[in-house]
Amino acid sequence: MSNEAEKPNFITTSLDFLVNWGRTNSLWPFPYGTACCAIEFMSTEVGRYDLSRIGSEYVRFTPRQSDVLLVAGTISYKQAPILKRMYEQMAEPRWVIAMGACASSGGFYDCYCTVPGIDHIIPVDVYIGGCPSRPEAFFEAMFDLQKKIKDESYMKQRAERVKDQLEMIKAKTEQAKAEAREFAREKREELKEFVAEKEQKLVKKAQFWKE
Amino acid sequence: MEANEMTFAETVVSVLTSKFGGTKDNAAKWDACVVVPKEYLHNAVEFLKNDASMQMDMLLDLAGIDYLTYPNHEGPRFAVSYAFKSTKNPGRRVRLKVLVSEADLNVPTITDLYASANWLEREVYDQFGLVFTGHPDLRRILNHVEFVGHPLRKDYPAQKRQWLSTTDFLVPELEKRLEDKGYKVIQRSKEIMPVEEEYLEGSIRE
Numbered sequence: 001m002s003n004e005a006e007k008p009n010f011i012t013t014s015l016d017f018l019v020n021w022g023r024t025n026s027l028w029p030f031p032y033g034t035a036c037c038a039i040e041f042m043s044t045e046v047g048r049y050d051l052s053r054i055g056s057e058y059v060r061f062t063p064r065q066s067d068v069l070l071v072a073g074t075i076s077y078k079q080a081p082i083l084k085r086m087y088e089q090m091a092e093p094r095w096v097i098a099m100g101a102c103a104s105s106g107g108f109y110d111c112y113c114t115v116p117g118i119d120h121i122i123p124v125d126v127y128i129g130g131c132p133s134r135p136e137a138f139f140e141a142m143f144d145l146q147k148k149i150k151d152e153s154y155m156k157q158r159a160e161r162v163k164d165q166l167e168m169i170k171a172k173t174e175q176a177k178a179e180a181r182e183f184a185r186e187k188r189e190e191l192k193e194f195v196a197e198k199e200q201k202l203v204k205k206a207q208f209w210k211e
Numbered sequence: 212m213e214a215n216e217m218t219f220a221e222t223v224v225s226v227l228t229s230k231f232g233g234t235k236d237n238a239a240k241w242d243a244c245v246v247v248p249k250e251y252l253h254n255a256v257e258f259l260k261n262d263a264s265m266q267m268d269m270l271l272d273l274a275g276i277d278y279l280t281y282p283n284h285e286g287p288r289f290a291v292s293y294a295f296k297s298t299k300n301p302g303r304r305v306r307l308k309v310l311v312s313e314a315d316l317n318v319p320t321i322t323d324l325y326a327s328a329n330w331l332e333r334e335v336y337d338q339f340g341l342v343f344t345g346h347p348d349l350r351r352i353l354n355h356v357e358f359v360g361h362p363l364r365k366d367y368p369a370q371k372r373q374w375l376s377t378t379d380f381l382v383p384e385l386e387k388r389l390e391d392k393g394y395k396v397i398q399r400s401k402e403i404m405p406v407e408e409e410y411l412e413g414s415i416r417e
Contacts, residue, residue, distance in 0.1 A: 064220065076376050077372065077373060077374065078354070078375065078379070080374075080375065081375060081377055081378050082378055085378075099214055110370060111356070111370065112367070112368075112369060112370065112372055113362070113368055114364045115372075116372075146354070161325060
């Protein structure tokens with residue numbers, strides 16, 4: 001029974017398809033723009049290239065409402081804690097695009113103040129080359145990200161996520177059952193004692209009346 | 212026109228030499244540059260700013276120099292270079308230089324004469340470690356508060372990176388500035404101290 005349920009079946013795959021379809025076509029970017037790559041992102045977003053054609057309709061300037069963290073530009077060590085905090089504030093599911101040479105590898109800033117690639121701080125899904133990257137390259141990265149999201153299985157992730165919870169719930173239920181059994185046993189013993197006492201009293205009373 | 216400028220440069224050099232014990236910097240080919248002793252720096256700058264014949268009312272730049280690996284250099288290791296310009300007599304420029312030895316890193320501040328020197332001196336302090344005595348707010352300006360060392364010194368390894376754990380807490384300065392403008396701070400904010408897990412890998416702790 002359980003093995004049967006763990007395998008993907010018609011319902012779970014259909015659900016996966018639906019969830020992935022929704023996720024791929026509404027990727028809301030959160031631009032963390034610090035350099036010229038952000039300017040390229042602006043031109044990607046507006047009319048000429050129009051990123052909203054693939055569903056990235058809104059640029060959200062808050063990590064709470066966005067799906068894709070777009071790091072466009074040089075990240076210095078002074079900014080690194082801020083970027084990490086920003087990534088942690090984003091809700092699951094979240095993806096990261098490192099746009100341009102600086103965000104991917106530090107670029108030509110081989111010095112004391114620049115982080116050599118943001119993958120030293122946060123996990124990255126897609127890297128884009130270029131200095132700065134062209135809007136076409138950004139579209140390509142979004143298509144790559146969409147392919148990646150389509151391969152993901154929401155039900156599988158969910159099963160992994162709830163596995164621990166399930167085990168915890170099972171353990172809790174066992175504990176509660178044991179407590180209930182103990183409580184019932186105590187009650188039964190109390191009742192037995194009570195009945196025995198009553199019987200004794202009745203016996204005493206009967207003897208008294210006989211006398 | 213060119214002759215006039217030349218004469219002005221010559222007069223500046225001669226006046227600074229006679230009044231403040233300066234010497235002409237022969238390494239400067241393109242402009243008038245005078246090396247002034249540290250103890251007369253403030254007087255020389257005051258003279259340049261306020262004297263009717265000078266009127267150097269604009270501080271263009273203030274930069275530190277480290278001569279550690281400079282070829283054929285003799286003398287103190289550090290220097291601070293001041294670039295002045297006159298807006299009343301266009302085309303008049305002059306550069307002052309102060310030599311600072313490694314044993315005594317103190318330099319008198321000129322923030323009381325030029326307000327723009329405030330951040331420039333903070334930058335030189337941050338990058339070279341020269342201490343400007345009398346500066347109202349001598350803190351790091353570009354590097355992080357947790358940064359150790361002064362990165363533009365020639366003996367700092369240029370690729371040595373330092374992990375930092377927190378963001379700079381800048382609210383007290385903001386509150387101070389608001390209070391100076393006459394606002395009243397009702398509630399002072401406190402810095403949220405980072406917990407142990409929030410330290411990035413390899414960061415330097417106090």
